[in-house]
Amino acid sequence: MLYTSEAIESAIESLSSLPTIGRKTAQRLALHLLRQPKEDVEKLAHALLAMKERVLYCSVCCNLTESDPCPICTSQKRNRSVICVVEEPNDLFAIERTNEYFGLYHVLHGALNPLEGIGPNELKLKELLHRMGNTEHPVDEVILAMNPNVEGEVTTQYLTKLLKPLDIKVSRLARGIPMGSDLEFADEATVSRALQGRVSL
Amino acid sequence: MRISTLTLHMLRNHDETFIELAPRVNVFCGMNGHGKTSMLEAVSLCALSTTFVPCDDKALIKRGSDACSASVTAYTDLQTPYKVSVTISTHERKLIMSSLGKRLTPQDIIGEMPMVALSPDFKAISAGTPADRRKFMDSILSQASKLYMKDMLSLKRILKQRNTMLHSAKNGHPIDTALLDTWTESLIEISVAIVLKRWAWMREFSTYMRVSYADISDGREDVAMLYEPDALPPELISGDEPPSPEDLRTAYRRIFDSVAAQERKRGTTAAGPQKDEIVFTVNGGIARESASQGQHKTLLIALKTAEFQYLKDMRAETPLLLLDDVFSELDSARAGNVFHLLASGAQTFVTTTDPRIYHEHFTDAHDNALFFVENGNVRKAMK
Numbered sequence: 001m002l003y004t005s006e007a008i009e010s011a012i013e014s015l016s017s018l019p020t021i022g023r024k025t026a027q028r029l030a031l032h033l034l035r036q037p038k039e040d041v042e043k044l045a046h047a048l049l050a051m052k053e054r055v056l057y058c059s060v061c062c063n064l065t066e067s068d069p070c071p072i073c074t075s076q077k078r079n080r081s082v083i084c085v086v087e088e089p090n091d092l093f094a095i096e097r098t099n100e101y102f103g104l105y106h107v108l109h110g111a112l113n114p115l116e117g118i119g120p121n122e123l124k125l126k127e128l129l130h131r132m133g134n135t136e137h138p139v140d141e142v143i144l145a146m147n148p149n150v151e152g153e154v155t156t157q158y159l160t161k162l163l164k165p166l167d168i169k170v171s172r173l174a175r176g177i178p179m180g181s182d183l184e185f186a187d188e189a190t191v192s193r194a195l196q197g198r199v200s201l
Numbered sequence: 202m203r204i205s206t207l208t209l210h211m212l213r214n215h216d217e218t219f220i221e222l223a224p225r226v227n228v229f230c231g232m233n234g235h236g237k238t239s240m241l242e243a244v245s246l247c248a249l250s251t252t253f254v255p256c257d258d259k260a261l262i263k264r265g266s267d268a269c270s271a272s273v274t275a276y277t278d279l280q281t282p283y284k285v286s287v288t289i290s291t292h293e294r295k296l297i298m299s300s301l302g303k304r305l306t307p308q309d310i311i312g313e314m315p316m317v318a319l320s321p322d323f324k325a326i327s328a329g330t331p332a333d334r335r336k337f338m339d340s341i342l343s344q345a346s347k348l349y350m351k352d353m354l355s356l357k358r359i360l361k362q363r364n365t366m367l368h369s370a371k372n373g374h375p376i377d378t379a380l381l382d383t384w385t386e387s388l389i390e391i392s393v394a395i396v397l398k399r400w401a402w403m404r405e406f407s408t409y410m411r412v413s414y415a416d417i418s419d420g421r422e423d424v425a426m427l428y429e430p431d432a433l434p435p436e437l438i439s440g441d442e443p444p445s446p447e448d449l450r451t452a453y454r455r456i457f458d459s460v461a462a463q464e465r466k467r468g469t470t471a472a473g474p475q476k477d478e479i480v481f482t483v484n485g486g487i488a489r490e491s492a493s494q495g496q497h498k499t500l501l502i503a504l505k506t507a508e509f510q511y512l513k514d515m516r517a518e519t520p521l522l523l524l525d526d527v528f529s530e531l532d533s534a535r536a537g538n539v540f541h542l543l544a545s546g547a548q549t550f551v552t553t554t555d556p557r558i559y560h561e562h563f564t565d566a567h568d569n570a571l572f573f574v575e576n577g578n579v580r581k582a583m584k
Contacts, residue, residue: 112380114365120377150358150387160382188347 019156062107062124064089079103086145087111111151132166141169202313202521203548204275211240211266228551228559231574241523243271246287248316250307258289267291278518285310312344315512319505320525327481327488327500334479341508345515348512349398358392364469366441371468390551393446396430396475400438403428409507417499417538424483431476432456445495506542522549528558558569
């Protein structure tokens with residue numbers, strides 16, 4: 001044991017099990033928390049516990065929420081005939097931040113990844129297909145917004161295969177040059193994709 | 202490209218080596234096992250993020266140390282400064298930094314400082330296995346095109362994922378056929394992209410190769426280079442026009458249909474660009490089977506000369522030239538061909554046990570330097 005306190009050691013152990021946190025960062029965080037007033041540390045502990053106790057999956061879109069169905073799914077202002085499918089809640093936030101999308105979402109919580117044992121059953125796919133049968137608010141279009149990597153690509157193809165026979169319009173996000181950046185700084189793969197997906201005027 | 206300074210840290214038997222390099226030919230002279238080749242490996246590490254010697258990069262770390270690094274400061278042909286440093290540690294990922302940024306991946310630096318290495322080991326290109334030839338082709342294409350590198354990474358990833366599924370099928374686990382089909386489709390897509398790029402490369406590169414081989418053999422022998430993609434019908438790729446992506450897709454679909462049962466039984470992918478082959482012929486005979494030792498050597502020099510010219514044209518940048526213990530293996534006529542390549546003006550790194558090479562060929566010019574390497578210590582010879 002490096003430290004003279006078992007409590008510090010176990011706090012470091014727990015912190016370093018978090019993603020992107022290595023042992024050194026965990027040490028810094030633990031010692032920082034130790035120097036904080038007790039109230040602040042309690043606040044953090046309560047926040048973590050409250051999150052764990054209160055947050056659940058929305059029974060419609062599978063996003064994280066405290067009220068089921070979630071505020072997006074219950075909003076009257078939203079267009080219920082369009083569903084945007086994303087891998088993670090983070091991706092949903094990214095699209096929400098645009099303030100340009102007014103349809104609904106569906107969060108898969110991952111992408112197809114045999115190496116990590118993630119198959120169709122591990123994703124919220126059944127829930128998505130269930131929504132396609134909604135007769136009250138029929139779905140006209142599904143937008144697939146997966147990450148542009150091998151696993152996201154295969155997830156897109158797989159979903160397309162499932163959704164096409166249901167006679168629903170399936171679309172995907174365009175791929176190209178990021179806004180506000182210069183063409184010369186984009187990498188070759190991005191430029192080439194943008195060329196392939198060029199738009200006639 | 203010209204390297205002005207080279208630094209090695211805990212690399213093989215070097216502790217801390219810093220040298221200023223001459224703009225043209227740099228000869229490293231010393232006994233075997235004293236660290237001459239390590240100097241070239243350091244250059245390779247900075248250019249390709251890996252050593253050109255066929256071994257694991259971790260073997261570069263000096264015994265008893267847990268990390269080694271190599272860094273260079275260099276100038277492009279247009280005199281733009283370029284810096285790069287690569288660190289290899291026992292437990293962590295490769296750490297790559299360059300003028301382009303920090304925490305880079307190998308793809309970011311490969312091709313920025315084009316490099317061609319020639320070592321007697323590379324006879325395997327014409328005499329060895331298909332994997333040796335693919336490695337040769339992939340190394341050139343990767344330095345010439347970042348897009349190709351990206352495609353190869355995708356191919357590797359898709360194969361890994363698809364093989365995981367096939368492996369569980371082999372072990373009797375039920376698998377989702379529609380999902381396996383989706384992986385097959387994406388394997389086909391990437392295969393088509395790679396085959397088209399290799400086809401186009403072979404067209405262009407074989408012209409370079411024929412010219413350089415004719416130069417070396419005085420036009421007495423006829424040499425050719427053919428691309429044979431795994432499992433695809435030869436007539437699809439033998440024409441003068443590039444094969445159509447749609448035809449390739451159809452052909453691959455048929456292939457994967459026919460091997461489907463076999464793949465599930467073996468638990469691995471049975472066809473695709475990971476099994477492609479290149480065939481060299483000399484006077485109509487397949488080089489791997491019928492070429493003489495001498496013809497293999499000529500072929501190797503011709504291939505490396507072609508690689509040098511091709512990369513120079515593609516990147517619009519003179520590649521660095523690494524010659525590892527080349528002259529001990531060559532007769533005077535072929536050595537003359539290598540000197541011919543040297544005359545192209547590239548900055549060159551030569552290892553040899555015999556200082557006469559330097560004294561006979563490189564003393565006149567002001568731009569050359571001789572270094573003595575002894576037990577990991579490098580000393581510049583006085584003029």
